[in-house]
Amino acid sequence: MSPLIARQLSLSYGRNSARRTVIEGLDLELPAGQVTAIVGPNGCGKSTLLASLARLHVPHRGTVLLDGRDIQRLPARDMAQRLALLPQETHAPEGLTAAELIRFGRQPHQSLFKQWSREDRRVVDEALTAADLHELADRPLDAMSGGQRQRAWIAMAIAQQTPLLLLDEPTSALDLGHQLEVFELIRDLAASGKTLAMVVHDLVSACRFADYLVAMRDGKIVAAGKPSEVVTAELVRDLYGVECTLMLDPATGSPLLTNIRSTRHSR
Ligand SMILES: Nc1ncnc2c1ncn2[C@@H]1O[C@H](COP(=O)(O)OP(=O)(O)OP(=O)(O)O)[C@@H](O)[C@H]1O
Numbered sequence: 510m511s512p513l514i515a516r517q518l519s520l521s522y523g524r525n526s527a528r529r530t531v532i533e534g535l536d537l538e539l540p541a542g543q544v545t546a547i548v549g550p551n552g553c554g555k556s557t558l559l560a561s562l563a564r565l566h567v568p569h570r571g572t573v574l575l576d577g578r579d580i581q582r583l584p585a586r587d588m589a590q591r592l593a594l595l596p597q598e599t600h601a602p603e604g605l606t607a608a609e610l611i612r613f614g615r616q617p618h619q620s621l622f623k624q625w626s627r628e629d630r631r632v633v634d635e636a637l638t639a640a641d642l643h644e645l646a647d648r649p650l651d652a653m654s655g656g657q658r659q660r661a662w663i664a665m666a667i668a669q670q671t672p673l674l675l676l677d678e679p680t681s682a683l684d685l686g687h688q689l690e691v692f693e694l695i696r697d698l699a700a701s702g703k704t705l706a707m708v709v710h711d712l713v714s715a716c717r718f719a720d721y722l723v724a725m726r727d728g729k730i731v732a733a734g735k736p737s738e739v740v741t742a743e744l745v746r747d748l749y750g751v752e753c754t755l756m757l758d759p760a761t762g763s764p765l766l767t768n769i770r771s772t773r774h775s776r
Pocket of ligand 1 (some may be wrong): 522523531549550551552553554555556557558
């Protein structure tokens with residue numbers, strides 16, 4: 510059974526007459542133990558959807574079930590032990606170091622009776638290694654580059670050790686090498702049994718690293734399934750107004766876009 514299910518989800522901003530609905534009646538099931546990539550053009554509702562799956566955005570209709578339970582009824586601690594979200598925009602107190610941020614990820618595992626332990630230290634250390642941050646552990650986040658900061662937030666989400674991870678554009682600020690490391694880390698996490706969903710703009714990386722692809726346009730899911738089965742030149746045109754030729758990467762078998770050109774400027 511899927512650990513995270515959205516049923517007839519409707520999401521909006523504003524209230525009463527100023528209410529603007531951005532997602533209406535959406536159904537989604539994240540496949541267990543797999544990587545789901547959510548793709549689609551700017552403003553189609555990807556981040557709003559992800560925030561609602563993590564209870565940061567309350568739906569005006571519909572439900573999100575986490576392990577079969579309505580997330581609106583789950584105690585905060587229960588939620589934090591089951592699901593971690595890396596939002597698109599992150600904010601940290603001034604002067605907070607990478608190691609301090611990552612330690613916050615352990616909070617859901619502590620209590621009055623279970624203080625900081627050797628296990629917590631080990632998990633933080635592993636998260637620092639996974640994000641290639643050992644040398645920067647004691648540097649304040651506000652003295653880091655955008656990509657280094659992004660890796661620190663990813664490490665925090667990893668340190669939370671939840672079975673479910675939602676990542677909103679986890680590689681947007683990363684150079685090619687670190688992008689690959691993060692995507693490979695995401696694959697390793699899925700191989701260890703975790704369920705992941707990530708919003709990604711790069712369709713080729715989404716195809717290569719995700720098992721399941723959800724394509725959104727105007728607040729609706731227009732295609733969902735295995736990348737090799739759902740990504741077509743028509744879908745790319747429909748989503749982005751881009752013409753392309755699709756071929757399969759001879760090394761990995763995943764779809765590649767070649768000969769891409771915008772249809773918007775030529776209209
Ligand atoms: N706080 C807000 N108040 C009002 N409208 C909002 C707010 N946040 C987002 N929106 C609107 O909701 C719609 C969906 O936004 P969302 O950020 O979910 O899109 P997205 O697909 O994640 O976009 P992007 O790829 O640019 O990050 C957009 O039309 C956006 O303008």
